[in-house]
Each structure stands twice: as C-alpha cells, then as structure tokens.
Amino acid sequence: MGTRLKIAVPTDYVLTRDGCSYGYFLLAPNLWEPRTRTFTRVLDLAGGAATVRIVQDGDAKARRGAPLTAVADRALARPERTEAKRQIARMLSLDEDAATIAAFHRADPRFRRSGRGRVMRSPTLFEDVIKTVTSCNVTWPSTVNMNRRLCEVAGRASASGLHAFPSARRLARMRPAALRARCSVGYRDQRIVDLARLFVSGEVDPAWLEDPATPDDAVHDAMLELPGIGPYAAANIMQLLGRYSRLPLDTESLRHARTLLGYAGPDRAVMKKLHAHYEPFGAHKFRSYWFELWAFYEGKRGPAWTWERETMAKTFTASQF
DNA sequence: GGTAGACCTGGACGC
DNA sequence: GCGTCCAGGTCTACC
Numbered sequence: 001m002g003t004r005l006k007i008a009v010p011t012d013y014v015l016t017r018d019g020c021s022y023g024y025f026l027l028a029p030n031l032w033e034p035r036t037r038t039f040t041r042v043l044d045l046a047g048g049a050a051t052v053r054i055v056q057d058g059d060a061k062a063r064r065g066a067p068l069t070a071v072a073d074r075a076l077a078r079p080e081r082t083e084a085k086r087q088i089a090r091m092l093s094l095d096e097d098a099a100t101i102a103a104f105h106r107a108d109p110r111f112r113r114s115g116r117g118r119v120m121r122s123p124t125l126f127e128d129v130i131k132t133v134t135s136c137n138v139t140w141p142s143t144v145n146m147n148r149r150l151c152e153v154a155g156r157a158s159a160s161g162l163h164a165f166p167s168a169r170r171l172a173r174m175r176p177a178a179l180r181a182r183c184s185v186g187y188r189d190q191r192i193v194d195l196a197r198l199f200v201s202g203e204v205d206p207a208w209l210e211d212p213a214t215p216d217d218a219v220h221d222a223m224l225e226l227p228g229i230g231p232y233a234a235a236n237i238m239q240l241l242g243r244y245s246r247l248p249l250d251t252e253s254l255r256h257a258r259t260l261l262g263y264a265g266p267d268r269a270v271m272k273k274l275h276a277h278y279e280p281f282g283a284h285k286f287r288s289y290w291f292e293l294w295a296f297y298e299g300k301r302g303p304a305w306t307w308e309r310e311t312m313a314k315t316f317t318a319s320q321f
Numbered sequence: 322g323g324t325a326g327a328c329c330t331g332g333a334c335g336c
Numbered sequence: 337g338c339g340t341c342c343a344g345g346t347c348t349a350c351c
Contacts, residue, residue: 137345142330186329191346230346251344314332324351334341 003076005052007068007085012098014064015039015056016305018118019092021294023140024131025120026309027147029155029165034306042155042164043087043123045080049158052084054092068092073160087123096242107284116291121240125206126199127165128240133188133195133228135236142184144313149183171196191228198226209241216243235286244286249274256293 019025019039025032031040039054051073058066070088089095101117111117122128134146147165154166154174171179174196176189185192198204204226209219219241223234235248247253254270257263263273278285298304301312 135345137328137343138330139332139343141332142344145331180329184330187327187346188329228346232345322351325349326347327349328345328347330344332342334339336338336340 002072002074003081005070005072005076005081005085005088007054007070007088007094009056009065009068009092009094010097010101011065012101012115013056013094013118014115015054015068015092016063016303017115019120020304020307021116021118022120022290023135024122024128025304026307026312027131027144028151029147029163031309032305032307034308037305039092040162041091041123042151042158042160042162043084044156044164044167045076045083047077047080048074049156049162049164050074050076050080050084051158051160051162052088054088073158091121091123093118093120093242104284104287107281108288111287111291114291114295116294117287119239119287119290122165124165125209125237125241126168126196129195129199129226129229129237130165130171130192132233132236132240133192134185136188136228136230136233141314146183146185146188150185153179153182168196168199172200188228194227216245219243220246239286239290245283247275247278247286247289252293253289256296260292260296 029042105112151163155163180189235246281288
C-alpha cells in the first residue's frame with residue numbers, strides 16, 4: 001500500500017495552470033496526463049525511487065487553492081515523506097504565495113486575469129542545471145530525447161518501473177563517452193559529468209544559491225563559472241531559482257521579438273530592444289517575458305494543460321508552429 | 322571587447 | 337536509404 005500525502009497550496013494555486021507553466025513539465029521524468037489532470041513523477045528518495053501521482057482536490061469550479069493529493073507507489077518512511085513534500089513544493093513553486101504573485105501582477109497587470117505567475121521547475125537545482133544544459137544548442141526533440149535517455153540509463157527505477165532523474169552522485173561516476181553513446185548528449189558529455197562532480201564535491205552549494213540573502217549578482221557570477229553555462233543558461237538557471245530579474249534570451253526570443261513585437265534589424269539591435277521592452281518590469285521581467293511567450297504557444301496549441309507529452313516532443317518551438 | 326569556427330544531434334529535404 | 341544542410345548556445349583562439 002503506497003503512502004498518501006496531503007499537501008497544502010497557496011490560496012490562488014491551480015495545478016493545471018501553475019504546474020503546466022514551463023517546458024520542463026514535458027521532460028522526463030515528468031509526465032502530465034491531460035485527461036486525468038494528473039502529474040506523475042519519480043522522486044529519488046533515501047529509500048529508493050518512488051513514483052508519485054499528484055492531483056488537485058475538488059471539482060473544476062473548486063480547485064483554486066484546494067490541496068494536492070500525492071500517492072506514492074510504495075510506503076514512504078517519515079523522513080521520505082518530508083523530503084517528497086519538499087521536492088514537490090520546489091517543483092510546483094508552492095513557496096510562491098498569493099501575495100508574491102500579486103506583487104508580480106502589480107508590476108505587470110496583463111497577467112492578473114489569468115493568474116499566471118508561477119513557473120514550474122525541477123525538484124532539485126541539480127536537475128534544473130542539467131536540464132538547462134540539455135536545452136542549449138539543440139532543437140526541442142533532442143532535449144526531450146536526452147532527458148528520457150538520462151533517466152532510463154542513469155536514473156533509479158521505482159516499483160512502477162519508471163525511472164527517476166539521475167542523481168549528481170550517479171552522473172559524477174559515469175564515463176563521458178558512455179553518457180554520449182547511451183544518452184545522445186553529444187559534446188555535453190564531459191560538461192555534464194563535470195557539473196555533477198561539482199555538486200557532489202560541494203563546490204556548487206545549492207543551499208547558498210537558493211538562500212534569498214545571497215545577492216543575484218553573486219549567484220549569476222557563480223553560474224557563469226560553471227562548465228557549459230553561458231549567458232543564456234545562467235539567466236535561465238536564475239529564473240529557476242526564483243530570481244526573475246534577468247532574461248535568458250535566445251533565438252526563440254528573437255523570433256518572438258520579430259513576429260509578435262514587430263522589431264526589425266540585426267540580432268544585436270533586436271536583443272537590445274528586447275531588454276528595453278522588459279526593463280519596466282524590473283525584478284519580475286523574466287515572468288513578463290515568459291508568460292508573453294507562453295501565451296503565444298497556448299494561442300497556437302491550446303492551454304498547456306491539454307498538451308500531450310509525446311505530441312509536444314515533436315512540435316514545441318515556435319519555428320514549428 | 323568583439324568575432325569566427327568548432328562542437329554534436331536529429332529533422333528536413335533532395336536524389 | 338543515403339548524403340547534405342540546418343538549427344541551436346558555449347567555448348576557445350585570435351585580432
């Protein structure tokens with residue numbers, strides 16, 4: 001008999017909206033099932049991997065703010081329950097309370113009506129860093145493949161036969177050539193192993209990076225020191241840390257700028273205009289940028305919570321719309 | 322400080 | 337089925 005957890009959420013929380021708010025919800029080991037509005041995910045816990053199925057209580061009209069129920073495929077010891085709740089809270093941004101989201105809406109009222117404000121992420125910073133590396137310099141289908149293979153090859157299996165995201169300890173022990181051959185990560189092989197070793201050795205300290213008292217600039221500088229992390233990846237990891245004052249601009253941003261915002265000119269000039277466009281949103285600028293982009297995707301493909309992982313694995317970037 | 326080229330994979334396309 | 341081209345961010349060497 002698996003353990004059942006009841007998880008309180010902020011008063012304005014809606015799983016379909018706040019859980020399906022960033023591309024990582026479509027990457028292994030995450031699985032969102034639109035028909036049942038269930039978020040399935042394998043967590044790596046002290047006693048082994050455990051698959052949890054998460055739903056929000058209440059009917060369609062009464063889900064807002066209703067607690068989550070997470071059911072594991074095995075019995076969890078008390079410390080594992082605490083850890084599972086902590087990981088789920090990070091992944092679903094449950095630490096962002098209604099007042100925090102309201103502050104974003106004061107800065108950018110365009111999203112007050114939809115209530116958008118929370119960005120989904122991973123249960124651990126390590127997974128967010130590796131997922132970011134697997135999203136650099138590739139098209140979306142390759143990112144999907146890399147994450148699926150990483151889980152299958154190096155992630156611990158749960159009783160359900162699903163695999164967790166590999167731990168830093170596990171990836172730190174892998175040979176780069178094996179990672180390349182079995183997970184299709186290409187030239188990222190050495191960088192992924194090096195990153196894992198930095199987490200294992202403690203040279204990368206998630207507690208310090210996640211501490212609100214640590215200045216943004218210090219976190220950003222530390223990210224840029226990491227192998228495989230350049231300006232885009234550093235800014236992206238910043239937002240995954242809940243630090244929204246930087247913009248991870250890439251070719252997708254340029255497309256957005258030209259097609260939706262109507263900007264013209266060479267890349268450098270368009271990038272400059274993009275920075276100026278989001279500057280008024282200050283500490284919230286990433287969310288203004290992201291939900292603008294996300295609204296475009298949803299306009300083309302319907303609400304994100306209706307997206308099927310396998311379909312979106314082949315068509316996700318705007319270039320393919 | 323700016324820039325060119327290499328790094329890999331997988332999809333699209335032409336033959 | 338094969339070969340070629342292209343997209344994508346980071347890193348290094350060079351000016």
